[in-house]
Amino acid sequence: MKLFPPPAVAEDAQQSPLGADALQRIAAAVAAAEAKTSAEIRVVVAREPLIQHPFYSVMYAALAALVLPWILVLLTPMRPMQLLGIQAAMFMVFAGVLMLPSIAQKVIPRLALKAAARSAAVEMFLAHGIPQAKGRSGILIFAASQEHLIEVVADEGVHTPLGHGAWRDICERVADQAKKGSLAEGLIAGVHKAGDLLAGPLPSKPGERNELANHVIIM
Missing domain, CATH: 3.10.310.50 (Diaminopimelate Epimerase; Chain A, domain 1)
Known part of the structure; x- marks a missing residue:
């Protein structure tokens, strides 16, 4: 190759x-x-x-949404439902960006x-x-x-x-x-x-x- x-x-x-x-x-x-x-x-x-499938875009978005909000938990007291809401919002934003055609191929x-x-x-x-x-x-x-x-x-x-x-x-x-x-x-x-x-x-x-x-x- x-x-x-x-x-x-x-x-x-x-x-x-x-x-x-x-x-x-x-x-x-x-x-x-x-x-x-x-x-x-x-x-x-x-x-x-x-x-051509979005597997890697979705995977990286899920990892970011899972990990990054815990930085806020360390800095600010947060209820579980608040944490889940932030994680869901971050997943949607990251997934939307990473699934753009110009970006999706670059994250593979x-x-x-x-x-x-x-x-x-x-x-x-x-x-x-x-x-x-x-x-x-x-x-x-x-x-x-x-x-x-x-x-x-x-x-x-x-x-x-x-x-x-x-x-x-x-x-x-x-x-x-x-x-x-x-x-x-x-x-x-x-x-x-x-x-x-x-x-x-x-x-x-x-x-x-x-x-x-x-x-x-x-x-």
């Missing part, structure tokens, strides 16, 4: 992480990379937040986001039939554009000869370009890196057909 900062400007008017031209260039990069190897490469980009712990990115990548890996590739030789490059996270999921046919280091290299290649403000260029660089790495243990063979589509999946 690799982190990258958000680009300074959205890449198209619809606030999609990738425009039509970028999608075409990534698909072309996949075709070029697969020309070097018998493995299959898929690219998935998550446009929406991976965690980074570990939870990383776990959600990994789970989503594995789900897409399975949902799009990558394990059905011949020789279990498929990989998926997953980018969570809202969370700025990169994941690579590899099947056993390519993971066994290459190992975790190869997937870290791909993630780093994507993140290095994305840090400069272009997720599209990062994904293209990551795809080319994947093709170079996969060509070693799984070189292209004459007459092989493309088992999986090259286009980018937007979720």
Whole structure:
């Protein structure tokens, strides 16, 4: 997994992480990379937040409402009903603020986001039939554009000869370009890196057909 900062400007008017031209260039990069190897490469980009429920906003609001009023209890005598009223009011205020869209995503712990990115990548890996590739030789490059996270999921046919280091290299290649403000260029660089790495243990063979589509999946 690799982190990258958000680009300074959205890449198209619809606030999609990738425009039509970028999608075409990534698909072309996949075709070029697969020309070097018998493995299959898929690219998935998550446009929406991976965690959309308000669990963490509500949790932090509840903790604040539970703990903070006791400071007043230490300073001022207070009846139980008064304390409960203050706690209820504080919970409503904190929950309302923390559930604002601009704030809700910022209170989600980074570990939870990383776990959600990994789970989503594995789900897409399975949902799009990558394990059905011949020789279990498929990989998926997953980018969570809202969370700025990169994941690579590899099947056993390519993971066994290459190992975790190869997937870290791909993630780093994507993140290095994305840090400069272009997720599209990062994904293209990551795809080319994947093709170079996969060509070693799984070189292209004459007459092989493309088992999986090259286009980018937007979720």
